[in-house]
Amino acid sequence: MTDLLGVCEEWTADDLAVRGEDGTLVRIPLDHVVSGKPVPPRASVLLRVPAARLHRAGLAMWTGLETAPLGDWLLRSAPREPARRANSTLALGDPGLPAAEAHAAVVAFHAARGSAPLVAVEVGSPAHAGFAEAGWVRQHADEDDSLVLVASIAMLRRELPPEPDDAEEVVDGPRLALAVPGARGRAAYDGDWLGLYAIETDPAHRRRGLAQQVLSGLLGWGAEHGARSAYLQTHAANGPAMALYERLGLVTHHAYRYLVPPA
Numbered sequence: 511m512t513d514l515l516g517v518c519e520e521w522t523a524d525d526l527a528v529r530g531e532d533g534t535l536v537r538i539p540l541d542h543v544v545s546g547k548p549v550p551p552r553a554s555v556l557l558r559v560p561a562a563r564l565h566r567a568g569l570a571m572w573t574g575l576e577t578a579p580l581g582d583w584l585l586r587s588a589p590r591e592p593a594r595r596a597n598s599t600l601a602l603g604d605p606g607l608p609a610a611e612a613h614a615a616v617v618a619f620h621a622a623r624g625s626a627p628l629v630a631v632e633v634g635s636p637a638h639a640g641f642a643e644a645g646w647v648r649q650h651a652d653e654d655d656s657l658v659l660v661a662s663i664a665m666l667r668r669e670l671p672p673e674p675d676d677a678e679e680v681v682d683g684p685r686l687a688l689a690v691p692g693a694r695g696r697a698a699y700d701g702d703w704l705g706l707y708a709i710e711t712d713p714a715h716r717r718r719g720l721a722q723q724v725l726s727g728l729l730g731w732g733a734e735h736g737a738r739s740a741y742l743q744t745h746a747a748n749g750p751a752m753a754l755y756e757r758l759g760l761v762t763h764h765a766y767r768y769l770v771p772p773a
Contacts, residue, residue, distance in 0.1 A: 511544065554761065556660040556739055561632050561764045562602040564658055564741050565595075567700035570684045571707055572596040578619065581606030583637075585619045594649075594768060598628040601637040609640040617771065626770065633765040645772035654747040655767050659760040663704065663729050663740050669758045670726040671719065677727045684735075688727045693720035697728040704732030706742035709751075721754065 514536060520527040525539045562582065569575060569586075575596055578585040582603025588596035599619070605612035620627040629646070631638040633655055680687040685698045692715030696707040706728055711721050729740060744751045746765065 514538070515549070556662070557761065557763055559660070559739075559763070560602075561658070561766075562600070564660070564703070564763065565600050565602065565630070567703040567741070568595060568698070568705050570698040570700040571696070571705055573682070573685075576623075580612060580615055580619075583612070583616075585616065587620070587623045587625065589623070589625075594628060595630070597625060598630045598768060601629045601631045601641070602635070603637070605637075609644065613641065613644055613646075613771075629769050630766050631769060633767055638767075638769075641769050646769040647772065649768040649770045653767070654745050655765040656743050657746050657752075657765050658741055658743050658763045659755050660739060660741045660763045661758070661760040663733050663738055665759050666740060667726065667729055667733070670722050670729070673727045673730045674723040677723075679727075679731070686728060686731050688724055688731070690720055690723050690727070691715075692718070693724050695721075695724040695728055697732055699732050699735050699737045702736060702738045704729065704735075704737035704740045706740060709742070722758075725758075 514528050514530060516528040516530040516536075518526055519529050519535065523540075525537045526543070527535055527537050529535050566584070569577065572588050572591050572593065572595075574590050575586060575588045577587075580599070583605045584600040584602075586596055586598060586600060591597065597620075599616045601616075605615075607615065616629060617627045628649060629637075629641060631641060674690045676690055678689045684700065685696065687696050688694065693709075693711040695709040698705050698707070706725065709721055709724055711718075732740065740760075741763070742755070742760070744755065746752075
C-alpha cells in the first residue's frame with residue numbers, strides 16, 4: 511500500500527489523476543484505489559512558526575531590557591520602557607515548575623523590581639488555563655485580545671506603494687524609527703523576522719495612505735538587513751487597522767492577553 515497527497519484534477523471511468531505536492535501529475539487506475547479522503551489545505555509556513563519565536567523576536571525592540579528564563583517562560587523588565595511587552599512575563603511553554611511555584615516566581619520577580627506582576631499568555635494555551643484556574647484575570651476587564659499578524663515581506667511590498675523619499679529615519683542597532691509628514695512607525699529585526707510597531711497617523715492626515723508609506727519604508731529597511739517575514743500586533747477590536755492589514759495580506763497567527771493576580 512502507498513499514499514499520495516495532492517489535488518485530484520481528473521476522474522475518468524478508468525483512472526484518476528492527482529497532482530502531487532512536487533507538481534507531478536500521477537494517474538492511478540481505479541481498481542488500484544483502496545480508499546481516499548478529503549484533507550484541508552496545509553497551513554501557511556508562517557502560521558506553523560511557534561508563537562514564542564515571534565515574541566522573542568520582539569525583544570530586539572526594547573532597550574535596557576532585563577530578562578531571566580523560567581523554563582520556557584521569560585521574565586522581562588525594562589523600567590524605562592512604557593510598553594507592557596517589555597514589563598511582563600512571557601508565559602509560553604513549560605516553566606519547568608509546578609504551576610503554583612511558577613506563579614509565585616513571577617510575582618517575586620516583578621515585586622523585586624517595584625512593579626506589579628503581569629503575564630502575557632497565548633489565548634487557549636495550557637499556561638492560560640493554569641493562570642485562570644489560579645484566579646488570575648485580565649489586566650483590564652473591558653480590554654480585547656491582542657492579535658499577532660504575520661506575512662512575507664516580499665508579498666507585503668507588492669501591495670504597498672514605493673518607499674517614501676521624504677522619510678526621516680533614526681537607526682539604533684537593529685531598530686528603526688521612521689516618519690513621514692503626518693505618520694510614523696518603528697521596526698526591529700531579529701534574524702529573518704522584522705517586527706513592526708507603533709504605526710500611527712495624525713488624525714488630521716488620515717485616509718491619505720500615509721501609514722502604507724511608513725510600512726513600505728520599514729519593510730524595505732528590514733529587507734535590506736536580511737528579514738524575509740514580518741509580524742505586527744494590534745487589538746482585535748481595531749477595525750480600521752485590521753481592515754488595512756488583512757487587505758495587505760497579513761493573517762492572524764495567534765491571540766494573547768495580559769493577566770494579573772486576583773485582588
